[in-house]
Amino acid sequence: MNNRGMIIAGIIIFLCMITFPIWYNVVGGKAAYTPEFKIVSKEKQCVESTKYMRAKHMQLLNDWRNSVVRDGKRTYTALDGKKYDMSLSNTCLNCHSNKADFCDKCHNYVEVTPTCWNCHVVPEGNKL
Amino acid sequence: MKIDRRGFLKIGGLGILGVAAKPVIDVVSKVKLAEASAKKRVLVEKRLAMVVNLKNCKEGCTDCIDACHRLHNVPNITNPKDEVKWIWTESYENAFPDQEHRFIGGGMKGSPAILLCNHCDNPSCVRVCPTKATFKRKDGIVMMDYHRCIGCRFCMAACPYGSRSFNWRDPRPFIKKINPDFPTRTKGVVEKCNFCEERLAKGLIPACVESCKNKALVFGNVEDPNSEIREILRSNYTIRRKPGLGTGPQIYYIV
Numbered sequence: 240m241n242n243r244g245m246i247i248a249g250i251i252i253f254l255c256m257i258t259f260p261i262w263y264n265v266v267g268g269k270a271a272y273t274p275e276f277k278i279v280s281k282e283k284q285c286v287e288s289t290k291y292m293r294a295k296h297m298q299l300l301n302d303w304r305n306s307v308v309r310d311g312k313r314t315y316t317a318l319d320g321k322k323y324d325m326s327l328s329n330t331c332l333n334c335h336s337n338k339a340d341f342c343d344k345c346h347n348y349v350e351v352t353p354t355c356w357n358c359h360v361v362p363e364g365n366k367l
Numbered sequence: 368m369k370i371d372r373r374g375f376l377k378i379g380g381l382g383i384l385g386v387a388a389k390p391v392i393d394v395v396s397k398v399k400l401a402e403a404s405a406k407k408r409v410l411v412e413k414r415l416a417m418v419v420n421l422k423n424c425k426e427g428c429t430d431c432i433d434a435c436h437r438l439h440n441v442p443n444i445t446n447p448k449d450e451v452k453w454i455w456t457e458s459y460e461n462a463f464p465d466q467e468h469r470f471i472g473g474g475m476k477g478s479p480a481i482l483l484c485n486h487c488d489n490p491s492c493v494r495v496c497p498t499k500a501t502f503k504r505k506d507g508i509v510m511m512d513y514h515r516c517i518g519c520r521f522c523m524a525a526c527p528y529g530s531r532s533f534n535w536r537d538p539r540p541f542i543k544k545i546n547p548d549f550p551t552r553t554k555g556v557v558e559k560c561n562f563c564e565e566r567l568a569k570g571l572i573p574a575c576v577e578s579c580k581n582k583a584l585v586f587g588n589v590e591d592p593n594s595e596i597r598e599i600l601r602s603n604y605t606i607r608r609k610p611g612l613g614t615g616p617q618i619y620y621i622v
Contacts (some may be wrong), residue, residue, distance in 0.1 A: 285436075309502070309512060311504065313570065328550070356548040357553035358513060358551050358552055358553050360545055360547045360549075360551065362547050
């Protein structure tokens with residue numbers, strides 16, 4: 240290797256530049272950014288536990304959809320025995336009256352674009 | 368018994384021929400055909416249908432259309448290429464092309480007939496749908512699952528009644544006032560009448576039937592011999608649209 244010094248210096252500069260976003264955030268103290276969630280709800284308890292809803296709300300909504308559209312069954316019985324009308328616009332969004340903070344903030348952060356609202360109507364008065 | 372190579376091949380060949388002949392014999396024996404036709408008419412407890420009494424239908428009245436389209440967020444697109452309709456009118460001779468002749472009397476010629484999805488017994492749209500987005504419920508309603516519709520429009524080609532509309536454009540700007548209790552549709556899906564499935568779930572009759580002041584529309588269960596609709600079918604002569612196609616339409620017309 241004739242230009243050992245140059246090559247090693249080049250590699251170091253390259254590594255510094257490619258890892259710039261990581262150490263810049265570490266130095267700036269903004270590491271591991273997570274969006275702030277505002278869970279607004281009229282009821283104290285969601286249809287299932289918060290932990291379950293956070294992890295599985297998409298499966299739950301899919302199950303609700305299939306049940307209502309394909310089987311015509313519209314009542315959901317939660318684990319604690321309470322009964323709910325399976326409706327995204329009326330049950331979910333009536334309680335969570337802040338779609339922008341509640342749905343969109345997190346979906347934007349993890350970069351998923353559910354197509355629910357192409358058809359389903361956001362209730363009036365819900366902050367868009 | 369000693370068997371030589373030639374004899375072994377002969378016996379083996381005959382055996383294979385026997386196995387191969389089985390499906391051919393099945394076809395000829397008609398066993399499967401009999402099974403299929405036996406399944407065609409099964410006993411059901413509920414079969415929802417509608418009678419349209421064109422004698423009671425007042426020309427110029429659009430109450431049923433307005434009620435349905437307002438409730439279901441059907442866009443009002445005036446361009447006939449893009450229009451979306453769940454319930455609409457067509458002149459009698461166009462609605463019943465196989466009844467058309469030069470001397471149509473009784474004031475029927477050119478008079479409007481109310482048309483909607485026929486919720487067929489043997490729906491061709493369900494048969495062609497590649498994603499099973501369109502399906503027939505046990506009570507006879509031909510339903511759509513808009514979540515599954517890929518917009519291929521096979522159903523539109525298959526439906527002989529023109530009951531299906533495609534959303535060529537985003538329908539929302541064309542809806543005067545969005546009903547928040549019912550979803551709109553999105554660009555790229557097919558839509559049609561759902562016999563007010565969401566109202567039936569609450570124990571209400573379809574919106575078009577409810578809105579008609581002249582009692583031109585009657586809705587009910589034709590499997591119940593004591594129902595109002597059966598009484599009307601008993602006491603009146605009724606026709607259906609294009610019955611010869613074998614789709615088994617369930618909208619009956621009194622003309």
